[in-house]
Amino acid sequence: MQEAALFRSRTYHAIRSFFHERDYLEVDTPILSPTIIPESTIENFATRFRNPFLPSRDLYLLPSPEIYMKQLLAMGFGSIYQISHCFRNSEQLGRIHNIEFSMLEYYSVGFDEEDSILLTEELFRTLEVPKRLQPPFRRMSVAEATKRYAGFDLEKTQRRSLLKEEALRLGLSVPDEPESWEETFNRIFLTFVEPNLPQEKPLVLYDYPRQIECLAQVNGAYRRRWELYGMGMELANCYYEEADEQKIEAYYRDEYARLIQIREIGGGVIADVDPTLAKTFAGIGKVSGVALGLDRLLMGMMGRSSLEGVILFPLSAILSAGNRNLYHDEEYI
């Protein structure tokens, strides 16, 4: 356990020096927030603030510090970074998942997603990463990976019915009820593409289909974002950040509607959303942001095969630590 703590401390130190040398300001923003950026695929944790003199209200544990970091960018803070804890509810605890995890998020002013690849490569060069995580990163577009591992052309399957035909040709069971293009794509991607991505070197998978909604800028059929895969894991996610007010507003509106639709079926918290932030986010200028999962990175650096032994107290281990004599009283909760 001590080894893991030392390793993390040393790595954080190296990360901070790296950004300090490049004039990035380290910031500290809230992780408990009254609103979130809507992401229909992420479930949130909610808690209640009991204000002694005013009405109580719900607060949410953030799945990423983005909502506050972008406000700082809009205020003209310049390039910033943060190491913080993030929370995602309703994810399976396991080898590479813990519902509370450490994220390194860095926003570079004047950068696009391509510049962020170079910066991330530089960062990896200064860290004690094993051979399989060493730069240069290999690059492959999502269309290229789909062609190679699932054998069809994404450009020619932009219609839902055509994509479904491909899924059926590949032998997947697709339910009869209509589903979105993105859902069918993910079935194919997760079954045939992702498990077959080369693992001997880090891989930047770029140009995601535009149908996968997010706050990355659109370019033709694609979005200007990439994911970094290392040792078979998703390590980082990068956007060339959307800065068009109408588009951000539309994202807030549509994604919130999707979120409600999904929660109505599957349950879970419907967190509050503040659409007026679209105007603020439109003021960030040319920025590229990267979110990097530090626990997974440390796992790869330490040569571990699971987050246990990397995170000092993984929730799965705390929960399975046997029968404890808990003081547990429903009345107090």
Next chain:
Amino acid sequence: MIKAGQIEKGTALLIKGQPFVVVEREFVNPGKGSAFVRVKLKSPATGQVLQETMKTQDNVEDITVADRDCQYLYNDGEHFHLMLTDTFEQLEVPMSSFPEYELLMQDGEVYRCTFWEAELLDIIIPAKVVYLVAEAEEAVKGDTVQGATKYVTTETGLSVRVPIFIKQGEKIRVNTETREYLERVND
């Protein structure tokens, strides 16, 4: 019907009218996408392996299975011959459905078996099993370095790496999943 999110290793599902048993299950959350579960399924009847990715909210048809005891009689190179201990009814199962089980199952031994109606879906091998060592090479004299190992073959034909003090005719306990030696067993 159950939700795909409820699938566990060992869950029996009906896929396109055929029973399959889940042998691997992994939850995946793509970068920006809904929650999926990636499963590997095996058909006990044919040995066919299927790879499926389902949304955790997808409905899947589960089937009710029951465990019954079966005595393992022998194999003829193509089939395992088993007998239900409650009805003495005999059944044949293609060996290809359970690759390498002939190295783990012992003649005359009783195993818990999972059935869907009359169809055998799974044979459950206990996690730790005691085997008789049928063949063991002599340890090389003078080779007393701690941790030195050698290979022995059990009565069932399983090759296991053991400490050099294990002799032919002795019994050893083996982890049947990893096929690793655990300890020597004295009667």
